[in-house]
Amino acid sequence: MVREIKNDRPSRFEKFLRHLGEARKLQDDILKYGLAAADLYCEDVDGDWLETWGDEENTFLESVVSFLESDDLVAVRVRKQLKDKSLPEIASELEKCLSFGEEEEQIFALKNILAESVTSGSSYRDISDEDDEIDLLDLAEELLEKLAEILGDD
Template sequence: MVQEKQSDRQQRLDNFLQAVEAAQKVQDDIMKYGLEAAHLYCDDVDGDWLETWGEDENRQQSFVELVTNFLQSDDLVAVRVRKQLKDKSLQGIAVELERCLRLSKEEERIFGVKNVLVGSVAVGESNCGTSDEFDEIELLDLAEELLDKLSEIFDQNI
């Protein structure tokens, strides 16, 4: 236990020292190169990021609309999702699914979508109250299928 605590403290100290060294390097580069140092740390300094500011929100909104349209379709996955989430609005489901797609790890996305399918469980929370293992497997299968469909929609339209 004591050994573990010391290694944890040492790791945190090492991380802190690395962060300080990185900050010192940035400061040294700014002193050495001036504003040109931004090119060392940013890939797209001269790009059109200022002109395209806010387009991400438009993309998110259009993606939610695409997902809502998909959920209204006769696709078998969409029909199963509607059956699973009878009482929820399709747009609300689409917003939650969009949040799931923003999760960084694939496993987190799958379980996030599963939690949306369970209903009333927020993205990022776990669901421990499922009744049996078969339902859990069916939900995971549906979540994977839905995630595949959403990825197709995302790749085709954005």
């Protein structure tokens, strides 16, 4: 089964233009208001946000490692598939996969990570085994659902 991926270049271009406009507005506000521009963009400028910077990331990685250590069927299958990697290393790679914008891109990035252990043992892999490909894709989709639960995106 082949999935068709939509050509979303116009929407990606519109998104790029929107972000470019936002960046220009930020730059103009910084030039116009100086340091006071931070009040326009941050709710809690005087808070402890600098001291707690990155805590969410560590919490997410810790949550993923805890998930991978669990007896959840998906976690067990991921550990079995990536048996040569440490759990923190796996969690870090999974986090990188979530940085892709589209769900389909995230699924295929996860599938590629899961497939690395299959391809690392040999320089040539027989791609004709569709069952393995489908199993990896199913596992990647299930894993994405679990990671979304950890993030609280449900």
